[in-house]
Every structure is written in structure tokens, then in C-alpha cells.
Amino acid sequence: MTESMDLAVVSWSKAQFALTAMYHWIFVPLTLGLAFIIAFMETLYVKTGDEEWKRITKFWMTLFGINFAIGVATGIILEFEFGTNWSNYSWFVGDIFGAPLAIEGIMAFFMETTFIAVMFFGWNKVSKKFHLLSTWLVAIGANLSALWILVANAWMQYPAGMQFNPDTARNEMVNFWDVLLSPVAVNKFLHTISQGFLLASAFVVGVSAWYLLKNRHKLLAKRSIIIASVFGLLSSIFVGLTGDGSAYQVSQKQPMKLAAMEGLYKGSEGVGLVMLGMPTPGKVYNDNKDPFIFKLEAPKLLSILGYHDKDAFVPGINDIIEGGYIYKNKNGEEAVALSAAQKIEKGKLAIQALGDYKAASDAKNKEMMVYHKKILDDNFEYFGYGYLKDASATIPSVPLVFYSFRVMVGIGLLFIVFFALVLYLVLEKDLEQKRWLLKASIFMVPMAYIASQAGWIVAEVGRQPWVIQDILPTVAAVSRIEAGAVQVTFFLFLIIFTTLLIAEMKIMFTQIKKGPKEEGGK
């Protein structure tokens, strides 16, 4: 199958999906976090009756509205791509994705038509308390909406709560709670939304710092900085904690991704975490090159973070390919890891068994159906390996994942220090004098976006070649269509999204320059 597949279709479809997801993800985190910041501000308005808080709330609500309007429906394109470019995949996962995406669609629809309308149109028309409730419901609804998408994404990283039906070629949900509450889903959701809170806090601090530098709207700026720096500090600490939880899950469920994140080729016990390093360009798993030109390690830290044991064995890329080490399987039992070659053999058996089962089913030969179903079930957890040409196909891009991980973590840690410093200085009433920090605050806004995008690269490039971990690689998930058609839509999206981004930035900058109005903008 891989041999007959036009690999250009796979590459262009992957590039298009990455482009769409990354552009979509420019808009989403600001919505997730800013909604809560607005809710905090409006709560203060309702509690104190201070009109300045109302003015502040309305100003940030306007910026929220701009981001929401430009970003809304950009994610729907991903669903278009499922149906056209990834038709095998969309059929294969249909029942699992159906429930979360349907809930997301219904929630988003009701939230957007009802509570956002009250947020923007309801000032002076509904009671203060009902308006506040609507603002909170928008914040909670937007984040719950993200939950369902992230649950679907987490399922692809760790397929749980499902069973493959060979009659329909679909994975069917057998336990909704296993899908919703899988440890990967829980960590992914908390890590992703708290990163959105961090980004929105950085945005509010950055815009407010600009006002302080320009000597404008100083009360709005200082109050906004207090709210955003408290929220940002708590969020950045929480991002670190949930990031640790996510990394632990990656160690258990996606060891190849962890090895790529660390540039770890040869595993051992008590492995250190590479704090800083430069992977050797062109390194392949079976050559004798040193994996790093240089590296600075924190001793044993990777074993501690990944396995909560300072002497734990952490498999490297070569170990995962060669197998033979002891690991804990899905049932939590100790087992000997299979080699990639053994997994590929098992995958081929499973694929053959699916075809034979279907043939037996067409011939109404029940005995042979049972026989082939047994082979399929016994080997299904390696189904996707059967499409890979060799062991090297199981390795994601090590340099891209390695550097993205360090960018994400480095900027994330920097934000803890940044928010703590800004909060301390604003409370000490000393922030205005620190003009370098005000300028740095503006610079930190794009940094938050870079960290956010780097996080997605770690999560998504790190799990390559899998669309569904171990079960379906991209090469089997993609539709048999012309690469040229995907190229055309890739560039169409590039133009559309870039236009939207320019529009967002232009309208946003104009509105920031204008500043708050007495009655606020709708």
C-alpha cells in the first residue's frame, strides 16, 4: 500500500492540516483566556459598583470580540479536510469523533448565539447580575468547547475506550468515560487551556504596558495589569505542572515522542534532561554519529520526570526500534518491548486478517470469520505498523521536536518570572519607572504565541507518523486524491488565513490605539 501511495499527497495533506491548525490556534488561546479575564473584571464591577471597572471590562470585551469574530469558524476547515484529504481516517474514527464533536458543535452554537449576544448587546438591557452570569458562561462555555476538541485529539494520541469493528472498519466507542477521562485527555485539556490563560494574560499586560509607556489610560492599564499578572502567574505555574503531567503521560504512552523531544538515541537508567543542546544535523538512528554537537544536562531529571524514579530506564530511539527492554503495557503489567520489525510483522498480520475476515464475511463462512477475527484482535494494537516500510518510518523529526520542546519550556519558565516581577512592581507602584520592563512586556506578547505554537509542534510532529497512535499512520489515513488539488487548497488557505490575520492585527491595533470609550464599543 505504501509503495503504491503518492507520498506527495501525504506530505501536502499534512502540510495543509498543519497550516490550518496553526492559524486556527493563533485565535483560540486568546479567546479562552481573555474570556476569563473579562469575567474577573466584570465581577469586580458588579461587586464594587465602580464605573471604571465597567469601562475596563468593555474595552477588553471589544478586543475579545475582534479576536472572536476573526477566528470563529476557522476550525471548521479542519473538518472539511477530514472529509476530503483524510477520508479513510474520518471513516475509521467516525464513531469516536462523532460524540465529542457533536457536543462541541451544540455547545458552541448555543453559547455563541445566546450568551455572547447578551455580553455585547445586554449592557443596560438585562440586570447586572444576569450580564455577569452571561460573561462567565461565555468563558466557561468557550473552554468546555475546547475540551471536546482536545478529548478527540487526546484519543488520537492514546486511543482508549474503543473497539474496532471489522464489519464496518470503524472504531466504536465502548466506554465514553474512558475516552473523556483518559489521563492523556485530562492533562492535554488542562495544559492547553491554562496555556491560553497565560497567553491572554501576556496580551493584557503587553497592551497595558504600551499605554503606560504612552502615558495614556493609566488607571485602566494598572488595574488590567494587576488582574492579568495574578492570572498569568497562577496560569504559568499551572502550565508547568500540567506540562509535567503531560510529559509523564508521553513517557508512558508515546515513548518515541519522548525520545525525540530529548534527542535520546541510546537509553539507560537514570537519564538526564538536556537543558541546552544542539542535535547533530543529519543524524540517523543506525549511524555512529554522536547525537549532539554539545549538550548541557540535568542529571537523572528525565528519569524522574518521565517515570517518577531517579534510576528508571528511559528507552531511546534505538531501544524502541530494537525492543527487548522491560516496560509497563496498557494494563499496567511489566512486559518485554517488541522490536519495530516485530510490530511491523504483527501489523501486516492484522491488515491481512481484516481483508480475509471481509472475504469470509462475503462468503458467509462463519468459521473462517471467527478465525480471522481472532488474528485481527490479537494483533490490532499494532495494526498501523503494517503500513510502514521499515523501522526508520517510526521516528519523527528529531531536531524539530527537540528545539520546539525547548522553545516551549524555556518561554514557559520565563513567563513565571515575568508575571511575578510585573505583579511585584505594579503592587509596589514602581512599574511605570521600569520602562525596560514595560517594553519587554510588549515583546512578551509574541513570545507567548511562539511558545503556544511550539507546544503544538511538539504534540503533533512528535507523534508522527501516527494519526492514531500505533493504529493508523498518515500514509494509510490519507485519501487517494491528486497532490495538485491539495497544493491548490494549501495556497488558498495560506492567502485566506494571512488575510484574516492581517485584518485581525489591523483592527486590533486600531482599537488599541483608540483606547477605551466612555460607553465602550460594540
Added chain:
Amino acid sequence: MQQNIFKKIFRFYYDGFKSMTLGKTLWVIIIIKLFILFFVLKLFFFPNLLKKNYSTDEERSRHVIEQLTNKK
């Protein structure tokens, strides 16, 4: 009574949209975007291949199994 509620909801949205300033620009962007997404991209570039080419779920699953097992 029920009509009053509907009237009130209608007035709420009507007044809200009418008094928009920046919101009008944003709505124009949303409408253009949705038009491009649903009436250009979806219609001409992104057909749902399985829905378009096969009329029943059985045909779709047979096609996907053929694709996955390379029987074609």
C-alpha cells in the same frame, strides 16, 4: 404572552445589531469568511469523498476496507 417574549428577543437582537459600530465591520468579515468557507471552499474544493462517491454506509465501509487492505 409568548409573542411578547419572542418580540422582546427580536428587539434585543435588532437593537443590538442596529447600534453596533465596530461590530458592523466584524460582521462583514464574518459573513465574507463564511461565504468563502461554505460556498466556495466546501462546495468546489472540499467534497466529502465518501458521501459523494458512495450512497450507503456499507459501500463506504467496503471501500475503506479495500483501501486499508489494498485489495483493489
